[in-house]
Amino acid sequence: MPALEFRDVSFTRPGGTRVLDRFNFAVDAGDVVALVGRSGAGKTTILKLINRLLDPDSGDVLVEGKSTRAWEPIRLRRRVGYVLQDVGLFPHMTVGGNIGVVPQLEGWTAERISARVDELLDLIGLDRQTFARRWPDELSGGQRQRVGVARALAVDPPILLMDEPFGALDPVTRVELHQEFKRIQARVKKTVVIVTHDMREAFALATRIGVLDAGELVAFDTPASISSSADPRVRRLLES
Amino acid sequence: MTRLFTFWAAHRTELAGLLAQHVLLVAASTLIAVAIGVPLGIFASRRPRLSAPIVGIANIVQTIPSLAMFGFLLPVPLIGGVGARAAIVVLILYGLLPIVRTTITGIAGIDATIREAGVAMGMTSRELLRIVELPLALPSIAAGVRVAAVVGVGSATIAAAIGAGGLGEYIYRGLSMVDSTVILAGAIPAALLALAVDGGLLWVERQLSARRRSASRGTALAAAGVALAVMLVSGGAVAARSSGAIVVGSKNFTEQVILGELVAQTIERETGLPVQRRLNLGGTLICDRALATGDIDVYVEYTGTALTAVFHQPVTTNSHTVFTDVREQYARTGRTLLPPLGFDNTFAILVRGQDARSLGLRTIDDAVKVTPRWRAGFGYEFLERPDGYPGLAKAYGLRFNGEPHVMDLTLSYRALSSGQVDLIAGDATAGLISALDLVQLDDNRHYFPPYDAAPVARAQTLLKYPQVRTALERLGGRVTASDMRRMNYAADAEHKDVAQIVSAFLASR
Numbered sequence: 001m002p003a004l005e006f007r008d009v010s011f012t013r014p015g016g017t018r019v020l021d022r023f024n025f026a027v028d029a030g031d032v033v034a035l036v037g038r039s040g041a042g043k044t045t046i047l048k049l050i051n052r053l054l055d056p057d058s059g060d061v062l063v064e065g066k067s068t069r070a071w072e073p074i075r076l077r078r079r080v081g082y083v084l085q086d087v088g089l090f091p092h093m094t095v096g097g098n099i100g101v102v103p104q105l106e107g108w109t110a111e112r113i114s115a116r117v118d119e120l121l122d123l124i125g126l127d128r129q130t131f132a133r134r135w136p137d138e139l140s141g142g143q144r145q146r147v148g149v150a151r152a153l154a155v156d157p158p159i160l161l162m163d164e165p166f167g168a169l170d171p172v173t174r175v176e177l178h179q180e181f182k183r184i185q186a187r188v189k190k191t192v193v194i195v196t197h198d199m200r201e202a203f204a205l206a207t208r209i210g211v212l213d214a215g216e217l218v219a220f221d222t223p224a225s226i227s228s229s230a231d232p233r234v235r236r237l238l239e240s
Numbered sequence: 241m242t243r244l245f246t247f248w249a250a251h252r253t254e255l256a257g258l259l260a261q262h263v264l265l266v267a268a269s270t271l272i273a274v275a276i277g278v279p280l281g282i283f284a285s286r287r288p289r290l291s292a293p294i295v296g297i298a299n300i301v302q303t304i305p306s307l308a309m310f311g312f313l314l315p316v317p318l319i320g321g322v323g324a325r326a327a328i329v330v331l332i333l334y335g336l337l338p339i340v341r342t343t344i345t346g347i348a349g350i351d352a353t354i355r356e357a358g359v360a361m362g363m364t365s366r367e368l369l370r371i372v373e374l375p376l377a378l379p380s381i382a383a384g385v386r387v388a389a390v391v392g393v394g395s396a397t398i399a400a401a402i403g404a405g406g407l408g409e410y411i412y413r414g415l416s417m418v419d420s421t422v423i424l425a426g427a428i429p430a431a432l433l434a435l436a437v438d439g440g441l442l443w444v445e446r447q448l449s450a451r452r453r454s455a456s457r458g459t460a461l462a463a464a465g466v467a468l469a470v471m472l473v474s475g476g477a478v479a480a481r482s483s484g485a486i487v488v489g490s491k492n493f494t495e496q497v498i499l500g501e502l503v504a505q506t507i508e509r510e511t512g513l514p515v516q517r518r519l520n521l522g523g524t525l526i527c528d529r530a531l532a533t534g535d536i537d538v539y540v541e542y543t544g545t546a547l548t549a550v551f552h553q554p555v556t557t558n559s560h561t562v563f564t565d566v567r568e569q570y571a572r573t574g575r576t577l578l579p580p581l582g583f584d585n586t587f588a589i590l591v592r593g594q595d596a597r598s599l600g601l602r603t604i605d606d607a608v609k610v611t612p613r614w615r616a617g618f619g620y621e622f623l624e625r626p627d628g629y630p631g632l633a634k635a636y637g638l639r640f641n642g643e644p645h646v647m648d649l650t651l652s653y654r655a656l657s658s659g660q661v662d663l664i665a666g667d668a669t670a671g672l673i674s675a676l677d678l679v680q681l682d683d684n685r686h687y688f689p690p691y692d693a694a695p696v697a698r699a700q701t702l703l704k705y706p707q708v709r710t711a712l713e714r715l716g717g718r719v720t721a722s723d724m725r726r727m728n729y730a731a732d733a734e735h736k737d738v739a740q741i742v743s744a745f746l747a748s749r
Contacts, residue, residue, distance in 0.1 A: 051360055053356075053359065053360060073362075074362045074363075074364055075362070076362075077359075077360060077361060077362030078361070078362035082357075082360040082361065084353060084356065084357060084360075086353040087353075087357075088351075088353040088354050088356060088357030088358075089354075089357075090354060090357075090358075090371075090372060090376075091354070091376070092375045092376055101361060101371065102361050102362065105361075105362065105363065105367060151361070152361075
């Protein structure tokens with residue numbers, strides 16, 4: 001059973017633009033899928049359909065075999081980590097506070113939360129002594145992005161969604177974080193869906209790459225197959 | 241300036257009490273306004289369609305002048321009437337707008353990404369509010385609370401008009417005495433209080449906006465909480481000390497305040513019951529209303545005023561008939577008119593003492609032959625009232641040299657004394673009459689209706705405390721017009737403390 005599956009999903013924006021039309025797509029557990037496409041191709045919509053920030057007009061989005069409509073949205077969202085491009089760290093909480101938010105919502109004890117925060121700071125390579133008490137505006141862009149990942153992983157959700165996670169970083173930091181991500185993923189082995197407009201990023205991170213064009217999945221395959229694809233819509237992205 | 245400090249020094253206990261009352265009014269109303277306004281603001285920010293009407297209504301409420309608002313609330317049961325409760329209701333209404341508005345803007349100003357991060361990590365809308373939205377909107381809300389509290393300090397001065405006490409007492413007292421020292425004695429502490437509240441809450445707000453310093457945030461909230469608790473407890477203690485079994489009211493001019501104090505001290509001396517003073521109420525209507533609702537138990541009314549202003553009866557001139565008539569009307573509405581104190585605060589036609597002596601004037605009739613050469617000065621009210629100038633002129637055939645001058649009643653005494661006018665209509669008990677050597681001409685045709693001063697009390701109160709009735713009955717006939725003039729003069733011209741004037745008077749009996 002795939003960890004995530006889209007079955008004939010159609011979605012229209014409130015303005016009337018059809019973003020997805022009978023969209024089909026499946027992700028196996030432990031895969032890192034990169035969805036690549038130009039802006040407006042429907043990448044973010046796909047992520048929001050997975051954690052039920054949006055509901056499809058028709059068709060089903062299955063998470064762990066169960067339609068998102070059948071999931072209680074709060075339970076579903078706590079099983080799906082979400083990392084945003086702008087990170088969205090809470091400015092009135094320390095790094096430790098930010099990472100500990102979901103455990104706190106889940107009713108963990110204070111000791112368990114602080115142990116988990118330390119563990120995650122180790123995982124993302126930030127010193128636990130120094131960083132737990134730092135405030136978001138004292139962090140560099142790269143550090144903030146790592147904290148965003150740690151926050152999404154806090155209650156160990158099986159699925160991780162990342163929306164342009166490294167898009168706002170300078171190229172050097174971005175490459176550094178790509179390495180970091182691969183190291184973390186090797187340890188946590190989540191089912192990951194990354195949305196990006198950068199084909200190089202997709203090649204650097206993904207085990208499978210999906211190419212989106214106007215709401216249609218024009219290719220979905222291993223990086224090797226994608227790189228040798230003859231489809232003009234794929235080539236256009238590759239050459240950009 | 242020296243007079244101001246002398247006044248403060250002489251009235252320091254009273255000043256402290258009024259300040260505490262003022263702080264209590266503002267603290268209690270601001271607290272309740274926060275308790276209502278913040279949830280209302282949250283509600284409005286959840287339903288953008290309702291947000292405009294809610295802010296609109298709050299806006300309209302704030303444009304209603306506070307005196308008018310007190311007037312609207314007078315007849316409203318439970319929240320209306322006179323006293324601190326009605327004042328707090330009005331102050332809450334004024335405080336709502338800034339708090340609702342800053343709550344809405346505070347929540348609306350939160351970065352959409354931050355809110356989305358909260359929702360996406362599985363926060364319920366309550367959790368989102370508690371963990372993300374409220375903490376981030378807090379500095380903005382604090383700014384609204386500051387505005388509400390500062391506006392409250394100002395509006396609370398008006399609350400003295402309905403007997404809620406506070407520093408407005410001095411302002412009203414000063415206005416009725418035309419004494420700027422007394423006005424300043426209330427206005428300056430009120431202004432300083434407003435500045436202190438503004439500064440204190442600004443500090444709290446700054447601590448809250450320094451969002452990174454969680455510790456200082458906690459300190460700020462704790463400090464604000466402690467300050468508020470201290471205010472409520474100390475204010476409450478003062479209010480509790482002054483609350484008692486018998487509530488004595490008075491209207492807002494010097495003689496009424498003296499009479500209120502006289503009734504209060506008499507009850508205290510003779511019955512030992514605790515007495516709460518609610519003096520300086522905003523007028524006949526408010527005193528009558530307060531007596532009807534039980535907000536006060538007793539105040540001193542004038543028979544002629546009761547007849548015309550309370551019971552809307554035509555003017556009659558026999559003082560005995562008026563008294564029995566009014567007593568019967570009061571009795572029908574559960575109130576008891578006690579024996580008259582002994583003086584008639586009617587209109588007094590006054591001339592300079594030297595004129596009276598040199599021309600041998602004793603009655604108004606005596607003056608008729610000289611008035612065509614005289615100028616008259618009358619207060620606006622006297623010129624308009626049915627029992628005022630038009631009737632007087634007809635009754636005596638009075639004519640003057642030109643139309644009478646319209647002037648402020650209080651200023652007319654000095655105008656007469658300094659020769660700007662030659663005849664005025666004053667109050668029979670005005671302290672300035674003897675001080676300026678003025679003479680009252682006898683109303684020998686009994687034109688003016690009687691204004692005998694007499695305490696009127698709730699029948700229920702007198703049943704419950706018969707000793708109060710006995711004490712008030714024994715006041716009957718004890719205060720002559722010259723006693724009253726002397727006490728008015730001591731208060732208005734010599735700026736003596738009313739409580740001391742009254743206790744000296746009682747001791748001299």
